[in-house]
Amino acid sequence: MKLLARTLPLIIVTTLSSHFAIADDKLEIDDAWIAEAPPVSKVMAAYMEIENETRQDRQATSMQCKEFERAEFHRTVDKDGMARMEHQQVLNIPANSELELEPGGYHIMLFNPARPLKAGDKTDCSMKFDDGTTINFDLEIRKSSVEDHSHHHHH
Ligand SMILES: [Cu+2]
16 A cells, blocks of 8 residues: 655745834934024024934935925035035935934025024924935924034025
8 A cells, every 4th residue: 555645735924024014114303403593594504313214225305494495405514624514415314324413514504584583483394305205393493502603604
């Protein structure tokens, strides 16, 4: 007598995808604020942390605020002892890292406020990214603890 051995088809259910929950893959903006400026100021500087918790490099491509005509990405660089601002087309935030916008480094330049903004005020803003993500957030006006004269010579 012969026993017929049969191999049952092995069904492998792939559950790999559940290890990469979309909920943890995200971009975030924290601690967003504008340094208070004299009421006559046409230009204000904004700072924040942009966190990229995704596994891909991201670029912030544009920003808009309700009470400002336009926003630009800037970086303050030291050239021959002089603080100068360079306009940046985009802000790069590498995968699994964060970009800190702070006085003396990367910042957002906000032009032509619709009204004088003072410490404690807030304005609605949104930032767009290269993958199509838009993040809405509040910018809070705060008294700046850091002397930053670099914006006085803005053209
Ligand atoms: Cu600037």
